Amino acid sequence: MNATMLVEEVGVAVKPVGIPGKGVVNREEIERAVRLVLESEEGNVSYVMNRIKIKGENENKAVGQGEDNVFETGAK
Numbered sequence: 001m002n003a004t005m006l007v008e009e010v011g012v013a014v015k016p017v018g019i020p021g022k023g024v025v026n027r028e029e030i031e032r033a034v035r036l037v038l039e040s041e042e043g044n045v046s047y048v049m050n051r052i053k054i055k056g057e058n059e060n061k062a063v064g065q066g067e068d069n070v071f072e073t074g075a076k
Contacts, residue, residue: 011051013037 006013016025016033037048 010055012048012055014048 001010003013003015007015014033014036016029018025018029037046039046
């Protein structure tokens with residue numbers, strides 16, 4: 001998977017917006033992206049973290065509860 005797919009199709013990532021013509025991302029944009037991933041305004045799990053959790057649960061159902069499941073045991 002590439003970054004665009006993770007952002008647009010899977011919904012488990014946030015793409016920071018760079019400064020047009022400069023190819024850099026300022027610190028405010030980095031902060032915005034991190035906050036979108038880690039927190040929500042209501043104090044609940046953020047949208048992105050919730051999507052990751054749902055994808056992990058679906059993966060668990062698809063492959064079973066074995067040791068080979070990267071969502072359960074971590075990347076190998």
